Amino acid sequence: MTTLQNLQQRYTKSLLSKKETAKELNISQATLDRLRKANAINSRKVGGGIYFTLEEIASFVDA
Template sequence: MFSLLPSSFDLRHSTLATRTRRRSVRRDNREKVLEPPLSERHAALRLGVSVDTLQRIRKRNEISYRKIGGRVRYTLADLREFVERTKVEACEKKTSGSVNSRGTTSPSGSARHSFTPLGSIRQPGKPSAHLLAQRTFGKPKSV
C-alpha cells in the first residue's frame, strides 16, 4: 500500500496524536485535582463553630490543618476526621436498680438536704469574728 508518510514516521509524533494525548492527560488531571482548601472562616462555618473556637481547637492540636502561604487552611478530609474523632457514643440506659441509684439517700431513708455544700467551712458572723480577732491578736495596747 502506498503511503504519503515516510516509512520512519511514527504515529506517536503526529500533531493529531499529540493533541489527543494532551486532551486525555488534561481529563485525567482534572479528575485528580485537589479540592480547594478552606479558610478558617469557611471551615468554622462548616463545623458550626466560631472562628475563635476553631483557632482554639487548632492550637490544642485537636484538628489537622495546612499552612499555605502563611495562612491556615483546612481540607474537607481534615474536618471529617476531626468530627469522627470527637464523636461520643451513646451509653446504654441503666435500669432503676442500678448501682448508681443505690446509696444516694441517708440510712433513715430521706435524702440529706443542706444549703452548705459538703466540705465547706461555715463562716463566722461579724460579732464572733471580731471577738476571735481580739483573742488572737489581743486588745490594742495604749502607749
C-alpha cells in the same frame, strides 16, 4: 453517605479557609483556633493563610 463524601460534594476544592471551616463546623473562628492549638484538628499554612483539608474536617467531625 460519609461525612467526607458529603464535604466533597459541596466543595470543589480540597482546602477550606479558617472562615469556611468554622462555618462548616458551626463554631467561631476563635474556637477553631483553640482546637488547632490543642492539636484537636490539623491545619496547613499556605501563603500566610490557615487552611484545613476536607479529610481533616471529616475526621474531626466523625471522632
